[in-house]
Amino acid sequence: MDPAGIAPLLSPQGWALLAALPPYDESRAMALSERLRDEGLDPELVAAALTQSRLRSRARAKFGDFADGMLFTAAGLEQATRLTVAAHHARRYRDAGATRVADLTCGIGADAMAFAGVGLGVLAVDLDETTAAVATVNLRHFPEVDVRHGDGLATDLGGVDALFADPARRTSGGSRVFDPAAYAPPLDAVLALRQRIPALGLKLGPGLPHGAVPDDAQAQWVSVDGEVVEVGLWFGPLAPEGPGRSALVLAGSHAHVVAPGPDGPAHAHVRPVGGYLYEPDGAVIRAGLVGDVAERVRGGLVDPTIAYVTSDHRSDLPEASAYRVLDTLPFGLKRLRAYLRERGVGRLTIKKRGTAVVPEQLRRQLDLRGDAEATIVLTRVAGAQTVLVVEPL
Structure with a gap:
């Protein structure tokens, strides 16, 4: 949108039109545009108003109700x-x-x-x-x-x-x-x-x-x-x-x-999978503070290159999602399919880190059947491709 496109919206008629528009609906935008033009409104004003309506709809995720009184550019x-x-x-x-x-x-x-x-x-x-x-x-x-x-x-x-x-x-x-x-x-x-x-x-x-x-x-x-x-x-x-x-x-x-302690970010050692798995928040991972999460839960890493922490202790941390580990098995399509069918799993949440497996493709290959739900984590454990069957806490 250029300055000339914004200018019509700054008039009383422009603000009134923006305020009168219904919540933005992509499927109805064309019909609404045609109706407004048929009512005699300037096509440039209609286009500018509908553009702002679309941007305001997207902006609510960042600005909440404030978006309804703001103007936007797509890049902005x-x-x-x-x-x-x-x-x-x-x-x-x-x-x-x-x-x-x-x-x-x-x-x-x-x-x-x-x-x-x-x-x-x-x-x-x-x-x-x-x-x-x-x-x-x-x-x-x-x-x-x-x-x-x-x-x-x-x-x-x-x-x-x-x-x-x-x-x-x-x-x-x-x-x-x-x-x-x-x-x-x-x-x-x-x-x-x-x-x-x-x-x-x-x-x-x-x-x-x-x-x-x-x-x-x-x-x-x-x-x-x-x-x-x-x-x-x-x-x-x-x-x-x-x-x-x-x-x-x-x-x-x-x-x-x-934040790290006075001695700097903690170093996490690798240890066997324990009773609990922790997935640090992405900001913690980016900051290089996974070791500090491991220290807080008295645990270690499942693999030196993977940002999953495991421990024998349950902790509730705002900076990490926690799971109870129910089972651990080597990764293999036939083995995993049989494991899930034995338990009647028809709805499966797949999490992954450190593996090239595509979750949606794997879900089709597993041909899930049943009424039970399960969550699995595909990752490396001490260098080996592994499936962790977990339960979110």
């Missing part, structure tokens, strides 16, 4: 921080004593909204004119936010005591960018700003390798309901815990931080 929504995560960003700045934050790549305004929500002044800048216009609309209820169209790196930072940036990591065609030097703006250019303003925070993709994390950064991988969504790099007063790695696990309304 893709990169926007979920409000639950943005709230944690904002509290970090507030707790560090920041008073005015410059969001150098504000996008559609998600993080700036959270900063303002905790009482911070915000300078929100975006290089793209359309995106800056959208952010202006989305932040209209926050007088403490100054939205500007421009280059965040060239913006006058007078009166700013903290910085935030979320560099674009996709090309104009939508392909992912993995080279930090190709981010927009480049990662090194943003990192250089901490020499001027030490309170710097960055939101990056969760695939960032540990070797790319600066030595003075606190790197925190974040998951939301099991999905790893980002890694935050925090510097200076924004990292009171000091340099290192941690994980923030958000599930529903609960938040849990996993």
